[in-house]
Amino acid sequence: MATTPTQVACDIKSVELADMGRKRIDWANQSMKVLQIIRKEFIKNAPLKGIRISACLHVTAETANLAIALRDGGADVALCASNPLSTQDDVSACLVRDYGIPVFAIKGEDNETYYQHIMAALDHKPHITMDDGADLVTTILTKRQDVGEGIIGGTEETTTGVIRLRAMAKEGVLRYPIIAVNDAMTKHLFDNRYGTGQSTIDGVIRCTNVLLAGSKFVVAGYGWCGRGLAMRARGLGADVIITEVDPTRALEAVMDGFRVMAMAEAARLGDVFVTVTGDKNVIRGEHFEVMKDGAIVANSGHFNVEIDIPALDKMASSKRTTRPFVEEYSMKDGRKINLLGEGRLINLAAAEGHPASVMDMSFADQALSVDYLVKNHKSLEKKVYAVPEDLDKRVAKLKLESMGIKIDRLTPEQEEYLASWSEGT
Numbered sequence: 001m002a003t004t005p006t007q008v009a010c011d012i013k014s015v016e017l018a019d020m021g022r023k024r025i026d027w028a029n030q031s032m033k034v035l036q037i038i039r040k041e042f043i044k045n046a047p048l049k050g051i052r053i054s055a056c057l058h059v060t061a062e063t064a065n066l067a068i069a070l071r072d073g074g075a076d077v078a079l080c081a082s083n084p085l086s087t088q089d090d091v092s093a094c095l096v097r098d099y100g101i102p103v104f105a106i107k108g109e110d111n112e113t114y115y116q117h118i119m120a121a122l123d124h125k126p127h128i129t130m131d132d133g134a135d136l137v138t139t140i141l142t143k144r145q146d147v148g149e150g151i152i153g154g155t156e157e158t159t160t161g162v163i164r165l166r167a168m169a170k171e172g173v174l175r176y177p178i179i180a181v182n183d184a185m186t187k188h189l190f191d192n193r194y195g196t197g198q199s200t201i202d203g204v205i206r207c208t209n210v211l212l213a214g215s216k217f218v219v220a221g222y223g224w225c226g227r228g229l230a231m232r233a234r235g236l237g238a239d240v241i242i243t244e245v246d247p248t249r250a251l252e253a254v255m256d257g258f259r260v261m262a263m264a265e266a267a268r269l270g271d272v273f274v275t276v277t278g279d280k281n282v283i284r285g286e287h288f289e290v291m292k293d294g295a296i297v298a299n300s301g302h303f304n305v306e307i308d309i310p311a312l313d314k315m316a317s318s319k320r321t322t323r324p325f326v327e328e329y330s331m332k333d334g335r336k337i338n339l340l341g342e343g344r345l346i347n348l349a350a351a352e353g354h355p356a357s358v359m360d361m362s363f364a365d366q367a368l369s370v371d372y373l374v375k376n377h378k379s380l381e382k383k384v385y386a387v388p389e390d391l392d393k394r395v396a397k398l399k400l401e402s403m404g405i406k407i408d409r410l411t412p413e414q415e416e417y418l419a420s421w422s423e424g425t
C-alpha cells in the first residue's frame with residue numbers, strides 16, 4: 001500500500017492535489033451548518049474517543065467534512081470509496097496530508113482495486129462501519145470474518161444498502177446492529193429527492209451539454225430519487241415520461257401530471273433515459289433495439305446494473321468515447337446510442353454529487369447515529385434500526401435555524417387537544 005510523505009497509509013492519486021482539495025472541502029463546509037454545530041459539540045465532548053471507524057462512502061468534499069467531524073469527536077477514521085468513479089482525488093489528497101486520515105480511493109479505479117481498497121479500510125479493524133451500499137458489511141460477511149468481532153454497530157447511507165441489509169437481517173446473518181440513515185426523514189426526503197434530482201441533471205448536462213427543453217426525458221422509477229429527478233427535468237422544460245412497476249407510485253406520477261407507460265413504449269419515444277430504481281436490467285436489449293438514433297442513456301441508482309451494458313456491448317458493431325463520460329455505441333443498423341458514465345451513478349461520475357447543503361443533513365444524521373451507537377450499542381440487537389425520531393427532528397430543527405426560519409410551536413391547549421381522543425366530540 002502506498003504511503004505519502006506524511007506516512008499516513010493510503011492509496012490515492014497524488015498528494016500534490018491537496019491544495020485544490022482544501023479549497024473544495026472549505027467551500028462545502030460553508031453550506032454544512034448543521035454538521036458544523038455537531039462538530040463543535042464533538043470537539044467539546046469527544047464522544048467518539050477511541051472508536052475506530054471504517055467508512056465506505058463517495059469520497060467527496062462533503063464526506064471529507066463528515067470524516068473531519070468524526071475525527072474531531074475522537075474517532076480514528078479510515079475511508080474508502082463506495083463507487084469506482086465517485087472519488088474526488090484532490091479531496092482524498094487533502095484528507096491524507098492535512099488531517100492524517102487514511103484514504104484508499106482513486107477515481108476510475110478498476111474493480112479489483114476497488115475491492116482491495118475496501119479490504120484496506122477493513123484492515124483498520126473498525127468498531128463501527130459506515131456504508132453507502134453495504135459493501136463493507138457484505139465483505140465482512142463473506143471474506144473478512146476476522147474483522148467482525150470488535151464491531152459494535154454500523155450505519156447505512158442509501159436505499160440499496162438498506163435493502164441488502166434487511167435481507168441479511170431476515171436471513172439471520174447480520175452480525176451487528178445497523179442504523180438505516182437513509183430512512184431518516186431528514187435524509188431521503190431531501191438528499192434522495194432534491195439532491196439526486198438536481199445533481200443527476202447536472203451530471204447529464206455536464207457531460208453532454210444536451211438541451212432538456214423540449215426533449216423527451218424518461219425517468220425509470222418514481223421513488224424518492226425519481227420524483228426529484230422528474231420534478232427538476234420538468235422545470236427545465238422537458239416532456240417527462242415515467243416508468244414504474246409499483247401501481248401506487250405509478251398512479252402518483254400520473255396525478256403529479258406525468259405521462260406513465262411501460263419501458264417498451266417509452267424506449268421508442270425518449271431522447272434521454274435515466275434509471276433510478278435500485279433494480280437490475282431496467283433498460284435492456286429489447287429497449288435498445290427500438291431507441292431513437294442519438295438516444296442518451298444514464299443511471300443514477302446505486303449500482304451499475306440498471307442498464308444492461310453487456311447486452312448493449314453485444315448489439316453494437318463498435319463504440320468510441322466521444323466526450324468525457326460519453327460512450328457512443330454504433331448499432332448494426334447505423335443508429336447511435338450514447339451511454340453516460342459507464343452506467344454508474346451519473347451525478348457522481350460526471351458531476352460533483354449532491355450539493356453540500358443537502359449532504360449537511362444526511363451527514364448530520366450519520367454523525368449523530370454514530371454517537372447514538374457508541375452510547376446505546378449494548379442494548380441493540382443484530383437488526384436494522386431506524387434513526388431515532390428525536391435525532392431526526394433535531395437535524396430538521398437545526399437546519400431550519402441555520403436557514404433563519406422560525407416555525408410555530410404548539411400551545412398547551414393545542415397539545416392537549418391533539419393528545420386527547422375525547423376532544424372534538
Ligand SMILES: NC(=O)c1ccc[n+]([C@@H]2O[C@H](COP(=O)([O-])OP(=O)(O)OC[C@H]3O[C@@H](n4cnc5c(N)ncnc54)[C@H](O)[C@@H]3O)[C@@H](O)[C@H]2O)c1
Pocket residue numbers: 158159160161188191192196220221222223224225226243244245246249276277278279282300301302303345346347354
Ligand atoms: N445518485 C445518488 O446520489 C443516489 C442518492 C440516493 C439514492 N440513490 C440510489 O437510487 C436508487 C433509488 O433510490 P430511491 O430512494 O429513489 O428508492 P425508492 O425505493 O424510493 O424508489 C425506487 C423505485 O423504483 C421502482 N422500480 C423498481 N424496479 C423498477 C423497474 N424495473 N422499472 C421501473 N421502476 C422500478 C420501485 O417501484 C420504486 O418506486 C437506489 O439504488 C438508491 O440507493 C442514489
